[in-house]
Amino acid sequence: MASALQSITLRRLAIATVVVMGAGYALAFLYAPEDADQGFIQKIFYLHVPLAMVALLGFIVAGIHAIRHLRTGDPKHDARSYVSIHISVIFGAGVLLTGAIWAKGSWGVWWEWREPTLVSFLIVFLLYATYYPLRYAIEDRERQARYASVFAITAGAFVPLNFLAVRLAQPLVHPRTFSSAGGLPDSMLLAFLVCLAGMALLWATLVWFELDAKAASANLSRIRRRLEATT
Amino acid sequence: MSPFAALLRKDLRVELRTLRSLPAMALFAVSAFVIFRFGLDRTTLDGELAAGVLVPTLLFAALLGINRLFVAEREEGGFDLVRLAPLDRTVLFAAKASALVIYLVVLELIAVPIFAIFFLDSASGLVPFALVLLLADIGLAATGTLISTIATMSSARDLLAPLILLPLLIPLVIATAGAGEHLLASGGPDYGRFGTWLGLLGLYDLIFLLVGYATFDFLLED
Numbered sequence: 155m156a157s158a159l160q161s162i163t164l165r166r167l168a169i170a171t172v173v174v175m176g177a178g179y180a181l182a183f184l185y186a187p188e189d190a191d192q193g194f195i196q197k198i199f200y201l202h203v204p205l206a207m208v209a210l211l212g213f214i215v216a217g218i219h220a221i222r223h224l225r226t227g228d229p230k231h232d233a234r235s236y237v238s239i240h241i242s243v244i245f246g247a248g249v250l251l252t253g254a255i256w257a258k259g260s261w262g263v264w265w266e267w268r269e270p271t272l273v274s275f276l277i278v279f280l281l282y283a284t285y286y287p288l289r290y291a292i293e294d295r296e297r298q299a300r301y302a303s304v305f306a307i308t309a310g311a312f313v314p315l316n317f318l319a320v321r322l323a324q325p326l327v328h329p330r331t332f333s334s335a336g337g338l339p340d341s342m343l344l345a346f347l348v349c350l351a352g353m354a355l356l357w358a359t360l361v362w363f364e365l366d367a368k369a370a371s372a373n374l375s376r377i378r379r380r381l382e383a384t385t
Numbered sequence: 386m387s388p389f390a391a392l393l394r395k396d397l398r399v400e401l402r403t404l405r406s407l408p409a410m411a412l413f414a415v416s417a418f419v420i421f422r423f424g425l426d427r428t429t430l431d432g433e434l435a436a437g438v439l440v441p442t443l444l445f446a447a448l449l450g451i452n453r454l455f456v457a458e459r460e461e462g463g464f465d466l467v468r469l470a471p472l473d474r475t476v477l478f479a480a481k482a483s484a485l486v487i488y489l490v491v492l493e494l495i496a497v498p499i500f501a502i503f504f505l506d507s508a509s510g511l512v513p514f515a516l517v518l519l520l521a522d523i524g525l526a527a528t529g530t531l532i533s534t535i536a537t538m539s540s541a542r543d544l545l546a547p548l549i550l551l552p553l554l555i556p557l558v559i560a561t562a563g564a565g566e567h568l569l570a571s572g573g574p575d576y577g578r579f580g581t582w583l584g585l586l587g588l589y590d591l592i593f594l595l596v597g598y599a600t601f602d603f604l605l606e607d
Contacts, residue, residue, distance in 0.1 A: 224603050281552035288549065291539035301535050304600045305549070308531060311596050312553060319556035319585055323563060 164362050171359045175352030181345035195259035200346060202252040204353035205245050206275060210313060212242030212357055213282065217310025220303035232299035235306050237364045239285050241357055246279040274320040281309055388472045392480035396454065397487065405457075406450040407491055414446040414496035418503055430504040436565030439500050440558055443518075444525075446496065447489055448547045451529045454485060455537040468605055478530060478601040482594075485526035493518055510568035513579065517564045520586035521557050527593035528553050534604045560585040 182200035189196035216238035223231035253272045254264045267273060288305055292298040338346065386394075400406060421438045422428065430438055458464055467477050497518070501508045529550060536546035564582040567575040 224600065277552055277555050281549070284545075284549045284552070287541060288535065288539065288545060291541035291545055293540065297538065300603050300606065301538070304531070304535065304603055307600055308528070308553070308593070308596050311592050312556075315589060315592055316556055318588075319559045322581060322585060323559045 164359070164366060167355065167359050167362060171352065171355040174348060174355055178345065178349035178352040181348055186342045186345040187339070192260050195256065198252055198256045198259070200349045202249060202256055203346070204350040205252065206249045206271075207350060208353045208357045209242040209245035209249055210275075210278070211354075212238050212245065212361075213278070213313055214310055216242065216306045220306035220310070223299065223303045224307075229299055232303060233365060233368060234361075235303060236289070237361050237368070239282055239306060240364065241360045243279070243282050243285070244360075245357065246275065246282065249275055250279060268324065270320045270324050271317075274317045277316055277320065278309075278313055281312060285309075388470070388476050389480050389483075392467075392477060393483050396480065396484040399457070400484075400488070406453040407488060410446045410450040410488070410492050411495045413449055414442050414492065415499055417442040417445065418496075418500055422503070428504070429506055431506065431569055431571035433562070433566040435504060435569040436562040438504070439497070439569075440562045440565060442500075443489075443493060443496060444554060444558060446492060447525055447529070448550060450488060450492070451485065451533050451550075452536065452543060452546050454481060454488070455533045456542065459537045464605060474602050474605050475598055477605070478597050481534075482523075482526040482530045482597070485529055486522050489522040489525060490519070493522070505569065506571065507573060510565075510570070510574035513574060513576070514565055514568045517561055517568070517582065517586065520583065520590060521561045524557050524586060524589040524593060525554060527590060527597050531593070531597045531601065531604075534601070538604070556585065556589055560589070 179200065182197060186200075188194060216235045219231045219235035219238060222228075223235060250272075253269075253275070257266045257269070257272075258264050285302065285305060289298055289302050292301055418438070421442070425434070425438075427434070467474065493515075497511065497515075501511060505511075529546075532549045532553065533546050536542045536549070539545055560582040564579060567577050567579070
């Protein structure tokens, strides 16, 4: 198991991402039938929903890394928590954008307050967007990492509670517009699941890449400092 | 005297002597009511409009006062002294959160009756609404204490606390305004979904009291 994990490299992960995502969207456009009700615009479902699910999962992963950081004090876990939130916030912007396009395409409005999942997502996005000003407002490195972890845990606990609260705020008569994956025909479900896997791989690749880039630039400045000290 | 009681008493005594937060919070709330009177061009309010004016006004007034509880503590070195004292730091969390609940209750004792005099035809919904507000205060105190401690240690202290707290408090607003909408309805209070909202508030309080209890220690380490 350990050796199998070690044989995964960033390059291999990136190749797997391209293959799975390519297959997923090929299935979505060529194999899955066009939605009888919504038509072609429904294809955005294969982009919007995987983005949202992976972004939310990323926020939870960030919370878990934050707990490990506070437990161990190891800055490695803080870096993972930070980058997880970073990539999930970028995915989150994509969710809101694709959600607005879908709303315009199928309901004729750019924003629909009665769609609780989208509204919940907006609130979660607004909260996580404050992670950046929080981090940059604390200079001491160690304190910055600790406070960011406390934020990541608080926000992680907030995510499910917020979804519950927004759902409760809906007038009970509004029909659920996005049917859950369970109600999909098999061909659509298959395409969706492959797209979801591809999106998860993309998230993992981007997180890994960003962590490598951060480590490399930290190394570079350390070497540069040593060079300046010797000359 | 227990450390908790000592810390709580100190905060309340400081506020009583300096009157730095509460009068400003109450004044802000009353001015906001007058703003809404002209902004909405209404002389009476009921139902969702009443809840929609009262709940956000109390929220913004609370945000105005929350930071004051911590800025002085940091400037005068209170946090450092608590760190030196041989006591569990979660006691500080409990004391600060309790002080905040007391602040908010006092704010509401002033602002809500004034709101009723200004806008409400019937005050009969206010008694059950007081229970809703109390539960909301506990939740606000839990997240407020946590986030405000983070904010006061940063270089953007006055900006950061409201920025993070506003989205974090949206579930509280949903529950409080949702309950208020029915309790302040023009035909007298309606208890339709009262239990749902109390349950949501209770859940919010529980979750963030636990998160605060578990993580507050890490905010005071040096």
